[in-house]
Amino acid sequence: MSIATILAGLAAVFVVVAVIKTARIVPQRSAFVVERLGKYAKTLEAGFHLLIPFVDKVAYRHTLKEEAIDVPQQSCVTKDNIQVVVNGVIYLQVIDPKQASYGINDYRYAAMQLAQTTLRSVVGKIDLDKTFEERESINNQVVITLDDAAKPWGVKVLRYEIADIELPATILDALEKQMRAERERRAVVAQSEGERQSKINVSEGLKQEMINVSEAEKMRQINEAEGKAREIELIAEATARGLERVAAAISTAGGKDAVALRVAEQYVHEFGKLAKTNNTMILPAELSNIGSAVAAITKTLETARS
Template identity: 35%
Template sequence: MPFSGFDVIIPVLVVLVLLLIFAGIKTVPQGFNYTVERFGGYTRTLTPGLNIIVPFIDRIGAKMNMMEQVLDVPTQEVITRDNAIVAVDGVAFYQVLTAAQAAYQVSGLQNAILNLTMTNIRSVMGSMDLDELLSNRDTINERLLRIVDDAASPWGIKMTRVEIKDINPPANLVESMARQMMAERNKRAQILEAEGLKQAQILEAEGRREAAFRDAEARERGAEAEARATQVVSEAIAAGDVQAVNYFVAQKYTEALATVGSAPNSKVVLMPMEASSLIGSLGGIGAIAREVFGDGSGQQPERPRTVSARPPRTGPVEG
């Protein structure tokens, strides 16, 4: 059976329709947005999933990655406020929020973000001293994020994080900083040692003061006891107690001999040999006391007889 011209045209038309349908169907993967341009002008944005455009009239413009992306900031030299040169590098994280703005508001999005970040790193870190630069990295990151995010917001992107990775001062500057740190540590050690010595001297002085106070208190108690003993002996003498007089005199005599005998530079001591001399002396003192104060019975004591006695013999006694 011969084919007519109509039989040929129908399959061709079917094929063309299928081609048009396939040309108008666009599948957008997850995490991406596609912009649609009609005769060169932006019309709409295709979201993830199945989308249909007009073939040969609409076309896909820019395929924008909507996921958060990382951008490595290369190393650059920064001059601080105190004229120190440091090498700095960092990293920036950003996310496209509006595909049309990111595609049509700036040319070369990543290059623009990179140059913007590097410029602001030099600006922010150049306004700080080296010590502030090394100790306030969190503050630097916060300032950089705020400045870069404000500058990049018209491009339809959000700067999520800007971090300084490394700050490398010159080798001679690092050596000077190490010497300064060592000197500071030595200074603190000397201060602590001086504080410890001061505290020890204070405690020692307080100990001496407490000991002196205790010694003075002991001497005061001894003086009070001595005064009390003297008062008791005086009262006993006034009452005519001869035994108290004998005890008091004998005690003082014995203490005097002990003191003389214990002296380190005393080698020879002269003292009476007869013990009766000491007893006679005590008896004489007792008789005088009875004569002065009486024996307590109201009668005058008998006057002692005068007895001549030979002087006591003395001899050297080895100390």
Template identity: 40%
Template sequence: MMDLIYILIIIIIAIIAYKSIKIIRPYEKGVVERLGKYNRTVERGLNIVIPFIETIRKVDLREQVVDVPPQEVITKDNTVVVVDCVIFCEVIDAFNAVYNVVNFYQAITKLAQTNLRNIIGDLELDQTLTSREMINTELRETLDVATDKWGTKVVRVEIQRIEPPKDIVEAMSKQMKAERMKRATILESEGYKESEIKKAEGDKQSKILAAQAEAEAIKQVADANKYQEIAIAEGKARATEITYNAIHAGNPTNDLIAIKYLEALENIADGRATKIFLPTEVSGILGSVGGIAELFKDDPEALEKFESIKVLENAKETADNE
């Protein structure tokens, strides 16, 4: 009998020990109630509670994921879209998380759906499809403020899907295709325009270079001709100077000058012209040539030249009389 009593005592002690010793894990906190009233909050590790008098409720502090079910939302331009999102949150106050909300997951889900309708209801379809980041930020701020009294912090919100109706999707697809074709046509025309501009600039540059080359060639030719004419003129001037100096250095007599003059007149008369105009000074010179005839009587060739000069003199007189 005593053995049975000992066994019962041991069992009771074991049950009491089991009920008294509570282990809180590192990612948990415990809310202790004594006779149904909040008593304290215990941290991670080994904790002792009074069995049958105190109870402990564990709260998970890890970041949790709440999947908001898809729902139909009407945009500002009366388009129905299907939207769903995911909420990432964590408990920062175990007391509020236990006593201020009955079903946290249901509460935050309904709150997210309601606020999502409000946010998207203020946006048009195009804005809704292109403003995911803005929707995420605004919804997170709204939920974070609303869940603060629940001892929970909303870390981030992500929109998973925004699905317009099928007819809208088809219209958007056609619009996108038309827009791409438009951009392709514009790019093609701009490419053609750019090509023509480059071609025109190339032709212009080619003509400019050709004109510059031609001008340079003309300048070179002109410089060469100028140099040639200068060289010829300088040569003639030098030859005239040398001849003049040689004549004066030789001290020629009047007879020699007369003979040279007659030779020059002979060359003039030997041309093909039917009329010859002689300067008026020639008659004076020819008048004084008569005295030179005696010099040529022993030289038949010189005498023949003299006779030709006489013929020129007679022709001059006849022309003057006419």
């Protein structure tokens, strides 16, 4: 090979290397941090860029997308001295590539470690029973602490989610017994409430029945009293009308004789009945003089009429 060929080859290699070192294509939602002679020069956003060969270099590459970082399991002690194992997930996003490059060595590792220490601190302030009820509150407190700490790193912590809380076997068994006892208690309470309500319903029914019976008896007595009163009233009215007719008949011609005859007939009839029903009789002194008796009765009727 001639020297010219070798030089041409070296020139071609130099050109290829220069192009590789110079041209940079940054993907969408990404950012490259460029250093010039070891010092920060600029941040490349999405698109095509040219660098100075052998002077500029891409020192850091960052994604601007939201990242999910798994936080490993860790042991936490609750306020009532129960040890639980908790793991979760951090969601964060780089908002300043320069700070994310020079503000901290590894923001992902730092955020994960800070999340673990913050979670231990938060869980240590609440009882075991509330760790399950206040997950949202725990998550919010972790996010607030992480976000404040991550601001100098150029990172925004969006949220933190507790993935799982594991309890010791003895605690699980105790909780299961407690839940079983609570369910049994509720069943007993529900049954007793049902029986109580049933008895109340029966007593209310009996009470209403007695009220209905008493009301019916009251109405019956009122109706009977009204009927009797009406009966007495009608009998009195009929008797009065009869007496009026008798009095009117007596005032007519021959009325007195008819009354005397009627009285005599009734006297003889009743006296005959008395003789049939009794073995012993008390005879009036004036038995032989029926006319005198009739006259006396007639006189009494006239007096009553007048």
